[in-house]
Amino acid sequence: MSARAAAEAARAEAILRERARELAQAREEERAEVRVILPFEVLGDRYAVEVTRIHQVLDARRVHPLLGAPRGVVGAIVARTRPVPVLDFRHVLGLEGGGLSDLPRVIVLDDEGDLFGVAVERVGRRLEIPLSDLRPPESGPFAWVTPDRRAVLDPSRLGVAERDRS
Amino acid sequence: MADLLERVWPVFEAETREQVQALAAGIMELESAPSPGAVVPLRRIAHTLKGTAASLGLHDIEKAAHAVEDVLVLADGGRGLPAGAVEAVLRAARAVEESLTAAAQGRIADRDEVLAGLGAVLPREAGAPDPRGRPPAAGPSADVEVLTAELGAVCTSDGEARSSHVARAREAASRLAAALRGRAAELASRVEATVRELEGGGGDDLPRLLARAAAEVVELREVAAAAEPRPASPPEGAPARSSRDEERSVRVDATRLDTAAADVDQLVVGVSRRERRGRDLERTAQALREALLLVQRGLDEAGIADDARPRALDEGLERIRARGADLGRTARELRREAERERIFAQSLRDTLQGLRMVPAEAALQSLRPAVRELAAQLGKKVSLRLAGGEVRLDRRVLDELKGPLLHLVRNALDHGIEAPGARRAAGKPEEALLSVRVESRGDRVVLTVRDDGAGLSPERLRASAVQRGIVTAGEAARLGDAEAIRLAFRAGLSTAQEITALSGRGVGLDVVAEAVRRLGGRVDVASDRGRGATFVLDVPLTIAGTTGLLVRAGGGVALLPADAIERVLLVGAGDLGTVAGQVTVSVDGDQVPYAPLARVVGASGPPTTRSETGATVALLVSSAGRRVAFAVDEVLGEQAIVVSALGRRMSSAQHVAGAAVLDDGRVVAVLQPSHLVDAARLPADAKAPARHRIVVADDSLGTRSAVKALLEIAGFLVLPAEDGEEALALARESGCDLVVSDVQMPRLDGLGLTRRLKADPKLSHVPVILVTSLDAPEDRAAGLEAGADGYLVKREVQRGKLLDLVRQLLPA
Known part of the structure; x- marks a missing residue:
């Protein structure tokens, strides 16, 4: 894999990780405001x-x-x-x-x-x-x-x- | 802070309760025997409580403890306490204890009054030094306590609060370093140095510094204690454990013990189940052996010689025999294992039970402040004597008894014990005697509350009971004084004179009786007019698993605790009679009330069955010395049970003590013997004021009694008459819902009675059943022509047809 491709992959992974974190946070917030x-x-x-x-x-x-x-x-x-x-x-x-x-x-x-x-x-x-x-x-x-x-x-x-x- | 409070609350609550109880006991001890050293432990308690409460943000308790400390300072050096000081401290101790169970934890409802009461006893000289600025107690040991409390508070506080605790800890360490000598002084200096490091904030090192300080304080405590002469012995009731004891003890939340005990109870039930499975398997193995013998015999009878049998058949039989033997062996092992497990489980249960046994002392001592406070409030002089504090009983039993005991004591002070003037006039000493005694009697404990006051008034209790419809005037008149006094335990009974703001706080003696009954105990009262009253609570030593007798009644099954059952009776028709309207059975020459169990518990199933010999099975149940025979359909057996309470949703069914899981998995109700006995023994009118009234007319005493008993057992109220004239008079005077009459009677026969009833506009609707030995068609026709609604020959009465007809004819 070229250095550029590796940097792209790392960026994509960072973006995905950030999204996952936001999603998890959103779910936590949502959970606090619902009754099951x-x-x-x-x-x-x-x-x-x-x-x-x-x-x-x-x-x-x-x-x-x-x-x-x-x-x-x-x-x-x-x-x-x-x-x-x-x-x-x-x-x-x-x-x-x-x-x-x-x-x-x-x-x-x-x-x-x-x-x-x-x-x-x-x-x-x-x-x-x-x-x-x-x-x-x-x-x-x-x-x-x-x-x-x-x-x-x-x-x-x-x-x-x-x-x-x- | 809320999380912290929630976590430490159980420990804080238990400790605080002990502290305020020790404080209350100690202050009274101090009052009766002032000594220079006696106040020191009390100041230590108040100071520790103040520190802990402050660290938890419980400011009401903190302020109250602080104010108590100020008051205790006044007794330093053997000086006596000023007037009102004891009352004010007792009130504060009670307020703090009550705040532990308040909806807002630690909030003192009447805080301002409590503080004002304590403030009122402080001197008001100008320039007097503020006692709050002084150390809590004289001497190094007191400073060690301060140091410990302040360091403890550092652990649970932050910000400014933490800084001030650290500062106070450093001051205490510094005083110790100056006051002590040798090794102790050296240790105190080390502590001071460590605390100074803490003063700098501690940073990440805080936990390490705290741990070091704690270790140094432990060492300092030992050395300082060895160097200092011990003060006077702690007050009665104050915790006085040695450090060795403390090292060997663990404070456990009581609910955890309860959970462990409940688990062990389930283990015992599980063992019973395994034993039963073992027995079932053994029976299966035995059945298999018998089946094999049958096959063998069949082959022999078929004349098949051994050598002529197919090999496969022989092999098959041999394998079945071998597997059968394996099964038998496994079953025996299973049973033996279950027996071993039972022994271990029982040992575990006993150990846990032992852990829950506590001396009655704390509960008894907690009565002192209440008595003291109430007596002062009422202007009465009372000497409280407590005995038997060393008797140990199940903590759950003791917890349940605290409320009833306090109620009885308050009741005695409020209603029983007279004011000093009245006592003088009655020739009694002004100071009344109130005693509470705990005695151990085998597996039971007897608590006696006795006062030498005016006693209870049977007349007033009778009048109140009649007024409230608990008994009729006639029944009240028939009650002896001893019985009338027991009316005090009936729900809803009180007299206007007996309700006051003090003990009439919505809790009556019926609640005392109910609490004792819930424990499987009994309560009784005796009163001597003008000389006092004695209440006796007889309760089991422990709440533990019990043995139950499983019975079938009213279409269902239920358990009765076996220890309440004296024996099982076979009751023939001739054994029954009536005494004052109550159906009774003759037991050893005594007339014991008799009632079908199904009726008493309100079950709607079929009536109690009789055996082929005409006898009914009845359980002779005993409670508080009273006996009742309960008819059941069948006794199914006995087994070890664990009674589980069913909660508030079952509170209306007072005859149900709880439920138990049988070893076959069924859940059945466990009945409450004392309640059953009460319900069955209630005077007829009180029990069912709307019961149907039936006039029974027969000139034969035997027939009249038999019909009367039959109807009364079925729940009807019977008015017996010797002939038609008397029956007519009864129906007109007392009213009735149905008439059962013989035909041939003197003065007015059954036919004449029927005609007269049907001709009376007020009684024409009353159904009439003629019961006679005349069974010719013309006799029946004559009866019906006279207006009778039913006609039975006497032999049909025995077959239960009378009851069917009565139920059919009575208005719903």
């Missing part, structure tokens, strides 16, 4: 929960009924060796629904160490939503609403009576 959510559906309505609040997503066939569980608690499931209660998401929202067979997935949420599952119909692929696109909800146990009208759950407000919130 996991969408799911219940009774045809669309919801989501921030992935940072998710402990695990499990198959609802692993839910075991609990004798004497209160209404709205469909049973318990083992999440990484620890049994956690599973709520019927329809009941949380005050909606009528069928049996557990209609809710094949359980999303185990982490409310500051207090783990619990919500049984839901369908779980989608994770999405990144710019923070600036999220709007506060009108009502309900939600943190935000996405531009495509998905209500994003606030786990600390799910299945807990007002007086029990700390």
Whole structure:
């Protein structure tokens, strides 16, 4: 390779390296301004929960009924060796629904160490939503609403009576 | 700084808690026995706290510690503390402790009041030297502490803050160099030289210089300590560990121990699973051997001689036999390995358990400042006696008990102990006695809080319970004084006189009872009118894995802790009766309340089944000396379990203590025995005020009692009557939702009763079921003609048809 060709190659590599650095930086900046959510559906309505609040997503066939569980608690499931209660998401929202067979997935949420599952119909692929696109909800146990009208759950407000919130 | 704070917070919190508790205990000790050396360790504590808080930017704590230090200076040289000093320091100590759990970490909500309280006890003479300018304590050992604290603060600060810490460290080193002699003075000079280098900024050498200074201070500390006579012994409750102990100890965040313990618990469950698999494999190997024998017998019966068998068949059989033997061997090894693992896991569990055992002393001592402060606030004189501080118990148990203990103590001071005037009038000493005692009893610990105040008023508790609908007036009247006093533990119960700003802060004795129950303990109270009250908390020494009895009930399975079960009973129909409306079973001559487990936990499954002999299986459960027999469908077995709490989403199901994973992977609810016993023993009306009322009329006492028991077990409220007249009167006076009546009765028979009920506009809607031995078609027709809604022959009652009909006819 001639000296000129070598200099060209070195320049090209330097340019490429600089571009890669800028891209990586841009991605980092972008990452700081988005929320990653996991969408799911219940009774045809669309919801989501921030992935940072998710402990695990499990198959609802692993839910075991609990004798004497209160209404709205469909049973318990083992999440990484620890049994956690599973709520019927329809009941949380005050909606009528069928049996557990209609809710094949359980999303185990982490409310500051207090783990619990919500049984839901369908779980989608994770999405990144710019923070600036999220709007506060009108009502309900939600943190935000996405531009495509998905209500994003606030786990600390799910299945807990007002007086029990700390 | 936020990151730094987050990282060091657990250690800072634990240390600060110890420091303020030692400060509170020490200041009271100083008050009762002033001595020249007694204030030195307290000033050291305040100074160290000030330095650490400053380095972490916790200015509220820093200021409070600084002000406490100023107050402590006043006690230098054996002088007594001025009036109000002890209260002000105690208040500051409490404020700092509370700030550790505040939403904004380290923020003291009433900082200005705390500082004003401390400032008020300082002398106000003009020209008085500012105590803040003085060294924190006299003597080289105090300067070594200052040096240590300031160097520690250098590590976690920067800019101007760091410079001022370095300057203070240098001043301390310089004082030491001047005050000490020989080798100690030489070491102090070396430290001073190193700190001077630090004063120059240190640059890249900062870490190296700090490490050198730290090493020199460690050496200086040892030499200085050997040269200086030891001050008086530290105050009670103050940490007094030797440096040797410190070298051999490691401070571990308690949550890490909890995590390790939880992992070991899972290990134990895993071992159980392996043992079970080993047993399954052994059974499979045995089944294989038996199958081979069958094949062998089949070949023999077919008359096939050994030498006439195809070789392939022989070879096949031989291979199966060999593999079967291998399987049996593997299964046995698996079981033996699991047994060995179980021993190791148990040993590990015991070791971890031992690590979590702490003396009760710290929790007891933390009551002193609260009592002192509250007594001053209420104008009462109280002597607090603490005993049993050396008893060691699980830290988690102790943590759970701190709140209940404090509540009981505050309660005693606020409501139980009278004002000095009232005590004088009652012929008691003005100073009341409040004692808190911890006693170890095998695997349990008993905590007793006793006061010599006025005691609890059973009358007021009865009246309050009736007013709040917790019991009916009749039930309240039937309660003895001892039982009435226990009403104090019921949720929602308080009396107007008993609520004050002090102990009525939204936490009632029911919360104390609940906290104790959560631990698997029990709480009781006894009161002697005018002479005081005694609260007894009986809790397990540890929170550990337990053995559970697996039962089937209400269409599901659940576990009950085996230690709560006295025994399993077989209950025949003849063993049941009723006492004051409560269905009971006779156990060793005692009438013990009896209830189907499924009903008590609110399960909606099928009713409890009986065996072919007509007997029902029941568990005799005991809690706090009270017993209840719970009917279940079947006892499935016993196994080692680890109970996991299910969190706030299950808090409404108080009968569920948590859940456990069985060795076959199923998750089941672990029931809370004390809550079950309470729920089953509630007075009938309190338990279900809207229960259906059924009048049962029969002139035969035996039949009447049997039908009554049958209906009561099913959850109905039964009003028994000897004949139709009495039944009619009961229905008119008390009202009812259904009538079950015999046909042939004196005065007014069943047909007449039915006609009269149906003719009464107020009662015509009440369904009537006639139960009789007359089963001719014309008798049935006569009954239905009279207006009866159902007609049963007595033998059908035994088959459960009565209950079906009752449920069918009752309004939903």
